[in-house]
Amino acid sequence: MPSFYTILGPLQIQTFTLVLALAVAISAGWAVYRTSGRPGPLVDTCLGGLIGGVISARLIHVLLNWPYFEYNTREIVRIHAGGLDWHGALLGGLIGLVAVARWRQVDFPRLLDALTPVLPLLMLAGWWGCHAANCAYGVEVDTLANYPPLVVAELPDVYGIPAPRYDTQLFGLICGLLAAALVVVLFWRGWLQGRRFWLILALLSLSMFAIGFYRSDYALSIAGLRDDQWLDLGVLIVSAAGTLRAKPG
16 A cells, blocks of 8 residues: 555545644644633634635645646546645635634634644644655755765655655654744743744744755746745745734733
């Protein structure tokens, strides 16, 4: 069985889909636990964020990979087959959260702060899924002998062709783990309440921007940067501004 599938009893589920679903479920449970109030409105708000995030994530993924989907239009709606952009997930998720939070009268700033652990958790899930599905693979190098072992490895591309490459999936997992450790410290010490979400988002977008220089999967290049790197910079600017402007909790 290929590594991008996981067998759960009689079910065969894509690993990418499974780890993201688990991350979303854990995140929603944590948010409900950390936010006081009636569970119903909180669950509704998280569901709104989930629906908005999935739709927007797929839309942005399709737009960024339009040269492929232009000739494979039937695959546009096949979300279960993989292909979600984290920038779109963030944008759609925030829109969904805000819309339902207003309708259900949920304290949005407090909920957003409680959702801070979602960011590194989803990053870990996304890069773990990429490791299983061979997506976001690294640039080829001449030989493994010229690089430290944790920097490069013999890895396949999305077509299953192995080659010595930068281990971009490992880079992403390490960044996710470091961000998760920082989140634990921030919540344990009670630091930066009201600003934690934007700070962690800024750090993760910065790490994604840096990893982009070592990726070899298809992306449109604009002024020497991948199109997703430009989106990373946009998220970095917004999240940095959010960190500075957010009111302490």
